[in-house]
Amino acid sequence: MFDKSKRTALVTGASSGMGKEIARRLIKDGFQVFVAARHVDRMDDLVKLGARSLRMDISNEAEIKATVDAILREVDGVDVLVNNAGFGLYGPVEEVGIDEARYQFEVNLFGAARLTQLLLPKMREKRSGTIVNITSMGGKIYTLLGAWYHATKHALEGWSDCLRLELAPFGIKVVVIEPGLIETGFGDVVANGLLNRSGTGPYAKLTQMVAKSTRAAYGQGRGTNPSVIADVVSRAVKQSKPRTRYVAGKYARPMIKIREWFGDRMFDRVIMSQMR
DSSP states (O other): OOOTTSOEEEEESTTSHHHHHHHHHHHHTTOEEEEEESOGGGGHHHHHTTOEEEEOOTTOHHHHHHHHHHHHHHSSOOSEEEEOOOOOOOSOTTTSOHHHHHHHHIIIIIHHHHHHHHHHHHHHHHTOEEEEEEOOGGGTOOOTTOHHHHHHHHHHHHHHHHHHHHHGGGTEEEEEEEEOBBSSSHHHHHHHHHHHHHSSSTTHHHHHHHHHHHHHHSSTTOSBOTHHHHHHHHHHHHOSSOOSEEEESBTHHHHHHHHHHHHHHHHHHHHHHTOO
């Protein structure tokens, strides 16, 4: 059993990539860490390090409630919540089904929101806590055929800003992490989904270009190691006054600045120049 007197964290999407590295780092920092994901067996390595694994589909209300209930039976809430679970749905707006688009929002926004709602009462009682929302540089920029994915990340950014203001009087901090190109399975998921959905038809040429570009950007050490994001999370949760946002990982800072400084038309050209 975890000790109610010790600092406790919950990391979602901890079965791989950034979530796994964040959980590993928080354990190293001395936190008691609950890890949640759909595939519990993929978190066995974290369990060996001392984590408590919980099966949770972030799009499933019953499983979100069950996860929170399991945590509250053992400890008095969490001190740190890392909303990391998410995935990338890419495809032409015309060809992505609305049900698929809704699911993208369920995973990338509404699941995190519901989990936060259920854990907030204990944070308010203690008048402390840190909520870390993993968005993306995609919450500030856009890419070809990524309308639904970027919509969720832009929404999570705005949601986080409002949440930060309303929770400040209770001593609860809200931090946004905006990763760039991170070495995870994101690239293959995006490329395969694109080709399966729109590899033929009116958007075939665009689809094939984006899939090729995405595969070229990921894998074989081209991206940033997820441990870099784990280090940023570790630093943020230790600070009494963390930044509202942290930008980290390959391309994140320059891409965000290009759009900010040069505007949409120039950014459009930058994006399209990669589609060859």
